Amino acid sequence: MPGPVEIFRLNYAKADLDHVQEDDVVFFFMMCQLHNDIAALLRIVFANWPDPASVEPVAANRATTCFLAIRTLAGRLEEGWKSIKDLFGLSLRNYPLNQKSQASYQTLRAYFGTSNFIRLLRDNAANHHQREPMREAWRLLPNDHEFTDFTAKGLGNTVYWAAENVMTANAILLAQKFQPDLDGRDALEWMIKEVSSMSNHFMSVTTGYCLGFFQTHLPEQLKKMKDQRETVEAQPAQGEMHGVEFLYGPADVRPEIANRHARRAAAKKK
Numbered sequence: 001m002p003g004p005v006e007i008f009r010l011n012y013a014k015a016d017l018d019h020v021q022e023d024d025v026v027f028f029f030m031m032c033q034l035h036n037d038i039a040a041l042l043r044i045v046f047a048n049w050p051d052p053a054s055v056e057p058v059a060a061n062r063a064t065t066c067f068l069a070i071r072t073l074a075g076r077l078e079e080g081w082k083s084i085k086d087l088f089g090l091s092l093r094n095y096p097l098n099q100k101s102q103a104s105y106q107t108l109r110a111y112f113g114t115s116n117f118i119r120l121l122r123d124n125a126a127n128h129h130q131r132e133p134m135r136e137a138w139r140l141l142p143n144d145h146e147f148t149d150f151t152a153k154g155l156g157n158t159v160y161w162a163a164e165n166v167m168t169a170n171a172i173l174l175a176q177k178f179q180p181d182l183d184g185r186d187a188l189e190w191m192i193k194e195v196s197s198m199s200n201h202f203m204s205v206t207t208g209y210c211l212g213f214f215q216t217h218l219p220e221q222l223k224k225m226k227d228q229r230e231t232v233e234a235q236p237a238q239g240e241m242h243g244v245e246f247l248y249g250p251a252d253v254r255p256e257i258a259n260r261h262a263r264r265a266a267a268k269k270k
Contacts, residue, residue, distance in 0.1 A: 009228035010214065012221045020217050024094065028213050034080045035206035038199050041076065044069040045192070057150045060161045067168065070195055074118045075126035077198055081112045084205075095216060101208025104201040111201075117178050117194050125170055137169035 017025050048065040051058075097105060112119070124133045147162035172187045179190055214222050 004231040004233065007230050007232060008225045009230070010218070010221060010225045011228065012218050016218060016221065024213075028210065030083060031206045031209050034076075034083070035203055035210070037076050038073065038080075038202055038206075041069050041073040042196065042199055045073070045196070056148075057159065060148075060150060060159050060164070064159055064161070064164050067164070067171070070192060071121060071126040071171075073195055073199060074121040077195070077202060078112075078119050078122040080202060081108060085109070085112070095209055095212030097205070097208040097212065101204050104204035104208075107201050108198065108205065111198060117175060117191070118198060120174050120177065121171065121191070121195075124174060125167065133170045133173065134166060137166050137173055140173070141166070141169055 045066055048062040048069070050063040050066060096102075124130045145165070147165060149162050150159040152158050168188065171191060172183065175182060175187045175191045175194075179187065182190055
């Protein structure tokens with residue numbers, strides 16, 4: 001079991017950044033948000049990593065959530081690179097990266113400077129849901145391929161697993177454009193490793209950049225951070241985490257949400 005996680009609070013006011021050029025402040029927060037988005041999506045991936053030992057509907061639900069996060073992550077990485085590729089070089093003059101972060105930046109620059117799997121996944125299965133790749137995947141599935149869907153009274157508990165099969169076949173075809181010898185689960189594992197690896201490089205860059213920003217503009221607050229330490233309970237290791245698989249609640253949550261809004265509106269009138 002992993003040990004507790006140490007957290008350090010860095011407190012600062014908006015006025016503490018009044019002396020910083022507004023473009024630098026905006027870009028700083030863009031970098032912070034990019035880091036948050038990537039980290040959050042990775043947590044979803046690892047918390048829903050498909051478990052072959054799971055009951056079949058549970059495994060299907062986890063896999064659906066995991067691969068949705070992977071596709072969304074691909075889109076976020078591609079858009080993140082577009083946001084930073086031009087501005088980042090200018091900002092480096094004021095906030096130089098450490099050696100590790102600089103190496104990650106060069107890796108990203110080389111990766112996104114040419115045809116790559118992340119961009120292909122983003123264009124065909126994430127930000128854009130193209131018909132032709134799905135058509136190709138459908139045609140390549142053997143006629144004896146068995147489909148299963150899992151329906152439930154709760155809207156959020158229904159999993160159309162057959163569609164996920166076709167989407168997965170689509171993703172495998174995209175992966176095979178870069179790894180033609182891989183198939184099936186091997187191709188899926190390569191896809192996850194590819195996106196996760198580039199995600200780690202992004203977070204190395206964002207962390208290095210933010211540290212340089214803090215050291216330049218918030219040195220006193222950075223010194224005080226050492227005394228703002230706390231710990232959180234030990235977190236499960238990868239493979240032991242479990243996301244929300246099925247929702248417990250009414251068969252259709254929409255009436256409950258409507259009733260909640262009605263109660264709030266009535267309370268305001270009082």
